[in-house]
Amino acid sequence: MTRLVRPDAVLVQAVIAGALSFAHLHDLAEAAGQTGWKAWAYPVSVDLLLVAAWHRLRTLRDAGEPSRSAWSWFAVALAASLGANVATAGLLDLGDVPDWLRILVAGWPALAFLGGTLLVHRPTSPSPPDSEPEPASVHPHVVERETEAGVQASAVAALPPSTVAAPPALIAHAQKIAVDHRTRTGSDIDTETLRTRLGVPRPLAEAIAAQLT
Structure with a gap:
């Protein structure tokens, strides 16, 4: 299916303006002694610098960076283009x-x-x-429970074995561990091994060991 091409007024205007500016730059360069292909290269150079400066300007503005340098080169290229258009409008004798x-x-x-x-x-x-990673946040209730457990363990460790009362269930469990140890090794379990197996502080392990003998 054939599509109809509709001319865009803005595009047409841009083409006409670009062609006129191109011709003015060429005429000025040729009048200034740049003949042949060099006269045609000047309009291309001016237009390319203008486009490059505008592209760089938009890139810097989108990135939030300073764009003073891009603005400066855009002004230089724009002045060269406008200057050529004005100079070839009859205000300058191109023959001299x-x-x-x-x-x-x-x-x-x-x-x-x-x-x-x-x-x-x-x-x-x-x-x-x-940046350094931030420490993981800990819930206040967790900190409180850990603090209470540490205080209790410290309090137990500070007590002499004779004043530490072991729960009956823990003593019964310790007796099973002692019997198993005697069966496997043929000797009574020592306090350090019992403390390690039960996972309790040393004073509590000593109090339990005293009740096993």
């Missing part, structure tokens, strides 16, 4: 171009090369160093 204008036209390639290089190879800001 002043020396200062010849110097500007002759020095434009170096200026455009410098601007394009700085726009393309602009150093990026260094990334911030990785």
